[in-house]
Amino acid sequence: MWWSDDRRVPPDHPDSNERLGRETLLSRVPVPEAQIHPLRSPDVELPEAFDLVLLGLGSDGHTASLFPGHEEELADPGPIVEVPVPGLPPPHPRLSFSLAYLNAQPLVAFLVAGEEKRDLLARVLAGDETLPAARVQAAVTVVLADSAAAPS
Secondary structure, rough: EEEOOEEOOOOOOOOOOOHHHHOHHHHOOOOOOOOOOOOOOOOOOOOOOOOEEEOOOOOOEEEOOOOOHHHHHHOOOOOEEEEEEOOOOOOOOEEEEEEHHOOOOEEEEEEEEHHHHHHHHHHHHHOOOOHHHHHHHOOOEEEEOOOOOOOO
């Protein structure tokens, strides 16, 4: 298990994605610690490919920590990009898989839930490239959406 992005805070910080992932998922499944790889440094060596990259869809169309309007970060050849000023709170600098690295993966899935994401997901599916999530085009890119988020 690898993190595709995280805030540059200690792992036990309230805003840490690592802390959240450990508390809500990893504490409930028997994954050996040696198989858990938080994203704490831009210098970590990533695998060439993952079996699956699971991403979310932010309320502004961001995914991982790739935000709209951050063209320099979106163009970074990666594999890891530093995001000094994120597009949404909390205002911590972040690390993220780059768009180039995400697009080089064999399978990326977006998990999207809630009615508040419906219009945004429709824009992503229509290819609105102002939204970083719409720029994710791995070999296979799928969207898993609940009925509330699914565009009509």
